[in-house]
Amino acid sequence: xxxxxxxxxxxxxxxxxxxxxxxxxxxxxxxxxxxxxxxxxxxxxxxxxxxxxxxxxxxxxxxxxxxxxxxxxxxxxxxxxxxxxxxxxxxxxxxxxxxxxxxxxxxxxxxxxxxxxxxxx
Amino acid sequence: xxxxxxxxxxxxxxxxxxxxxxxxxxxxxxxxxxxxxxxxxxxxxxxxxxxxxxxxxxxxxxxxxxxxxxxxxxxxxxxxxxxxxxxxxxxxxxxxxxxxxxxxxxxxxxxxxxxxxxxxxxxxxxxxxxxxxxxxxxxxxxxxxxxxxxxxxxxxxxxxxxxxxxxxxxxxxxxxxxxxxxxxxxxxxxxxxxxxxxxxxxxxxxxxxxxxxxxxxxxxxxxxxxxxxxxxxxxxxxxxxxxxxxxxxxxxxxxxxxxxxxxxxxxxxxxxxxxxxxxxxxxxxxxxxxxxxxxxxxxxxxxxxxxxxxxxxxxxxxxxxxxxxxxxxxxxxxxxxxxxxxxxxxxxxxxxxxxxxxxxxxxxxxxxxxxxxxxxxxxxxxxxxxxxxxxxxxxxxxxxxxxxxxxxxxxxxxxxxxxxxxxxxxxxxxxxxxxxxxxxxxxxxxxxxxxxxxxxxxxxxxxxxxxxxxxxxxxxxxxxxxxxxxxxxxxxxxxxxxxxxxxxxxxxxxxxxxxxxxxxxxxxxxxxxxxxxxxxxxxxxxxxxxxxxxxxxxxxxxxxxxxxxxxxxxxxxxxxxxxxxxxxxxxxxxxxxxxxxxxxxxxxxxxxxxxxxxxxxxxxxxxxxxxxxxxxxxxxxxxxxxxxxxxxxxxxxxxxx
Numbered sequence: 009x010x011x012x013x014x015x016x017x018x019x020x021x022x023x024x025x026x027x028x029x030x031x032x033x034x035x036x037x038x039x040x041x042x043x044x045x046x047x048x049x050x051x052x053x054x055x056x057x058x059x060x061x062x063x064x065x066x067x068x069x070x071x072x073x074x075x076x077x078x079x080x081x082x083x084x085x086x087x088x089x090x091x092x093x094x095x096x097x098x099x100x101x102x103x104x105x106x107x108x109x110x111x112x113x114x115x116x117x118x119x120x121x122x123x124x125x126x127x128x129x
Numbered sequence: 130x131x132x133x134x135x136x137x138x139x140x141x142x143x144x145x146x147x148x149x150x151x152x153x154x155x156x157x158x159x160x161x162x163x164x165x166x167x168x169x170x171x172x173x174x175x176x177x178x179x180x181x182x183x184x185x186x187x188x189x190x191x192x193x194x195x196x197x198x199x200x201x202x203x204x205x206x207x208x209x210x211x212x213x214x215x216x217x218x219x220x221x222x223x224x225x226x227x228x229x230x231x232x233x234x235x236x237x238x239x240x241x242x243x244x245x246x247x248x249x250x251x252x253x254x255x256x257x258x259x260x261x262x263x264x265x266x267x268x269x270x271x272x273x274x275x276x277x278x279x280x281x282x283x284x285x286x287x288x289x290x291x292x293x294x295x296x297x298x299x300x301x302x303x304x305x306x307x308x309x310x311x312x313x314x315x316x317x318x319x320x321x322x323x324x325x326x327x328x329x330x331x332x333x334x335x336x337x338x339x340x341x342x343x344x345x346x347x348x349x350x351x352x353x354x355x356x357x358x359x360x361x362x363x364x365x366x367x368x369x370x371x372x373x374x375x376x377x378x379x380x381x382x383x384x385x386x387x388x389x390x391x392x393x394x395x396x397x398x399x400x401x402x403x404x405x406x407x408x409x410x411x412x413x414x415x416x417x418x419x420x421x422x423x424x425x426x427x428x429x430x431x432x433x434x435x436x437x438x439x440x441x442x443x444x445x446x447x448x449x450x451x452x453x454x455x456x457x458x459x460x461x462x463x464x465x466x467x468x469x470x471x472x473x474x475x476x477x478x479x480x481x482x483x484x485x486x487x488x489x490x491x492x493x494x495x496x497x498x499x500x501x502x503x504x505x506x507x508x509x510x511x512x513x514x515x516x517x518x519x520x521x522x523x524x525x526x527x528x529x530x531x532x533x534x535x536x537x538x539x540x541x542x543x544x545x546x547x548x549x550x551x552x553x554x555x556x557x558x559x560x561x562x563x564x565x566x567x568x569x570x571x572x573x574x575x576x577x578x579x580x581x582x583x584x585x586x587x588x589x590x591x592x593x594x595x596x597x598x599x600x601x602x603x604x605x606x607x608x609x610x611x612x613x614x615x616x617x618x619x620x621x622x623x624x625x626x627x628x629x630x631x632x633x634x635x636x637x638x639x640x641x642x643x644x645x646x647x648x649x650x651x652x653x654x655x656x657x658x659x660x661x662x663x664x665x666x667x668x669x670x671x672x673x674x675x676x677x678x679x680x681x682x683x684x685x686x687x688x689x690x691x692x693x694x695x696x697x698x699x700x701x702x703x704x705x706x707x708x709x710x711x712x713x714x715x716x717x718x719x720x721x722x723x724x725x726x727x728x729x730x731x732x733x734x735x736x737x738x739x740x741x742x743x744x745x746x747x748x749x750x751x752x753x754x755x756x757x758x759x760x761x762x763x764x765x766x767x768x769x770x771x772x773x774x775x776x777x778x779x780x781x782x783x784x785x786x
Contacts, residue, residue, distance in 0.1 A: 017176060018179070018180045019138055020138040020139035020142045020184065021180055021183065023135055064169070082329065083288055083289075085290030086290055091175070091182070102358070106290075108354030113190075114183065127292070127295065
């Protein structure tokens, strides 16, 4: 079963992602901030990580950089959630090692589409 | 259903966030310089905006966006967190709560609050909030369009989690509509040798031809995450097929596909200086040599990856060579056109009536070859008009139309182009040829010659049959010059002339000068290349046959006697023959000769390097080439070898007479 880690300080967003992806037969694990996300990522094995950028304790960019430092997480697709429409944050996140992004607000169907774009089924 | 559940969670979350914001603002009022507090408030506002928009709280999201923007400026240090600012946001809290609970709010309340906020920030936030809902995707254009998509991904995309396969799947899905199609081929040319290959890097590229009803934007969307770090070339390969059927009138605003298709015209051409093509051809030649080396290395290796890459490169190199050659091709019509004027002049000068007929003008030949064919052809046409065609009264007497006819034809035959110059004149006068040849000492008086051999004498140096030397032909340059010019092009020529019916000279010219397909053979310890175009078949020379034929050097192949030459003897290798020697039967139109070699090594596509001026006179070789292992192999001159074999064959005859 494909497993996904969703890292977001907003419980509602995590919930939406979980519901959308569970419906598509993905196993979803939640984390509320970057640090927790890092711990979860190390503890389990994930096929995809979806993370918010703006989070307390450790932000998304830092978490992505930390993940990419570890060989175990090289090649794991990481999607970030962003409301910013400017290219700057996207470029920064991609430089950190992110694979792609989902623009908030998102339609669960759109999220599924992007996830499928990233993951070979 | 899922959304409702999310909304419930959001309502709770919004309360928490609003409390966080309120608390943060109150703390900030007492502690204006605290960056952490500013960050906390900003983050909470940001989340409230984002989540609000997610669950349909558009008014909340839009309103919060303005507060967030104000706090973003505070965060960035552009605006101090003044008491007034904090108060303005605090004043807005109730409004946000109302929006979060979807309670009715007074008209204009939000605007007034925002105006107050803007005032204190000191600068009007005039810009409208960005559209929180993306515009609905454009409907696909009615017709199908074919796109040619070439892309390579950045080297680090694999590490960053990008998977090329889903992208290809997605492209394939775009072509999965009725009438759609998707053909994907991999570009593997950038894959380095195994030793230099870093497994985590992406070296591949893809070449996709996609027929789809979706707009270009849909294709670009496939690459949305990597579009900045890749090379992507999307071009319209054809005008949408169904456009004409569906839209009889031209649409005033063509869609992206049609606009792109417009820039592509089937007859668009580029003029390039010929020297640049030559340079390019040189490079392609070097590539072909390098590829041969690679093939050799790959064949000696057990590494399947290397072998498959080598195969791909071989394939690509040969395609590249073919397209390069086709670029250099020009139709012979250019050449034939020049001769119309020549025929007019000849008719005037000789007092003969001459018409010229040309056929196969669209046949294409390498530009360089065409240029070098002009002089020999002028000579042949002059000969035909001057020597071949009879004066009008003689023609009438022979029952022919008064108007003589010179026919110029071109046609492609395999890797060669055959150009013939034909006249309907009196044909070659054998008796005069013989008399002239005996006079010039080319043959012994009374020598027994076949008809073809007799005609071949015309091509011997210093031969000229014109009784009177006219200004048109017979200037001391004879058919031997023509023959040498054609052979310099690695071509051959043949003369046929049924008496009274005119004569016909056929020139067989290779399509290009630079590269040949060769058969690599070994004689002794050295290797040689035989042009494949001349090879008819390969046979084994059994030791029994070898012994039996020592005296006569003739071999019976399917009831035909074929002379053969032992290259080992000809080249004086001084080596013992291999037990199973091979015979490569070569042919130059009419003559067939067997070349005995020690071993046939295989197909070899090769670039011809001319021999140095010191060696240019060596009869048996037409050039040289560099083999994959860096050694030099000589290219056999098929024409010279068949001629020498024929002469060799004559020797006992001559001795007998």
